[in-house]
Amino acid sequence: MGARPTIDDVARLAGVHKATVSRALNQRTERLVGRDTVLRVREAAESLGYVPNVMARGLRTDSSMTIGVVIPDLTNPLFPPIVRGIESHLQSRGYTALLANTDENESGERVAIASLLDRRVDGLIIGSGHRG
Structure with a gap:
């Protein structure tokens, strides 16, 4: 190759x-x-x-062109249409959604958010029932 x-x-x-x-x-x-x-x-x-090379571009522009999406339960029928709408909106602008499912676990939510931030997402969309 x-x-x-x-x-x-x-x-x-x-x-x-x-x-x-x-x-x-x-x-x-x-x-x-x-x-x-x-x-x-x-x-x-x-x-x-x-x-x-998206990674090289990201280093040059300080942008990952990725938005983190944190949801509590992907199996809940409420969320798939929301995620599809988010993806549609982002794709038309050149962005990619990076999805994290937390299974309604508050500590899992914190871990998912930290992980997405570590990956230098340009923003977060968080669907959560947890406070603070």
């Missing part, structure tokens, strides 16, 4: 600077790049099988 293609590989194939690749592949910044260039970069990325 060969090495994964890098942003440098995409830039070389598309004939642009790697900063242009970064902008062209990011929905929030693609408007800063000409449409033809965006298409050329995307075509190059696809032909190489390039997948952006």
Whole structure:
């Protein structure tokens, strides 16, 4: 198995600077790049099988693009539609939900929150019946 293609590989194939690749592949910044260039970069990325390194981007931007979602009981029929709504809202903005189920355990909730914060989530959505 060969090495994964890098942003440098995409830039070389598309004939642009790697900063242009970064902008062209990011929905929030693609408007800063000409449409033809965006298409050329995307075509190059696809032909190489390039997948952006989310962890590297996170180090550079200090953002994980992840929101922690803590719920008390995934088997409770109330929560799956809520979680689906959260995921739908986040995905359309480029974020991923990281779900933690606490089984209505207060200490489990604290552990889940600490674990999500350790993973540098950008925010938390907490469904809890516990106080404080």
